Amino acid sequence: NAGVTQTPKFRVLKTGQSMTLLCAQDMNHEYMYWYRQDPGMGLRLIHYSVGEGTTAKGEVPDGYNVSRLKKQNFLLGLESAAPSQTSVYFCASSLIWNEQFFGPGTRLTVL
């Protein structure tokens, strides 16, 4: 079991560029989440999904879009990157509501 994996691990973008972060889990979990973590801060929820084909907004959704076309994958898109989106992005999944499993993170820098 690989658990939760994230692609890529690092990325540098210029302002206005777009990109997609991929999260994959092999635990057959229904729920998946995207968080961001800024320096010295806790994680904040961007979007989440309760199952294939469903998505919902979290605490800080502006500037991001998500898709869950397959149960095992959850994609996070930045259509027009801004320096304020420089952060570490974590994906997580859970089978039920009590324990979330996190990926290793993607470090994104927007210049």
Place this chain on the structure above:
Amino acid sequence: DAKTTQPTSMDCAEGRAANLPCNHSTISGNEYVYWYRQIHSQGPQYIIHGLKNNETNEMASLIITEDRKSSTLILPHATLRDTAVYYCIVRVDSGGGADGLTFGKGTHLIIQP
């Protein structure tokens, strides 16, 4: 979800028990107490959770006061690998709800050799 208050940082000697406090004085009757930790540059890791009773697993023990307004996470024999930021999170488990976790700044626990 209720807010939590944790010390910013704590030290503990290797091999000793590490006791991490958390205050959640506004907790509601249906809110659970969760603990996660985040080792530097890694994703958070679930440790333990509880509602009223004390809980223990292979990683830690969770002691919740009778009035549920505070709790303590205990790492019985701390090692250098336990150096991490520890997050105390209070949330309603809606039995199928998928809302995310609300992280504060946590406690930076430093295990001293």
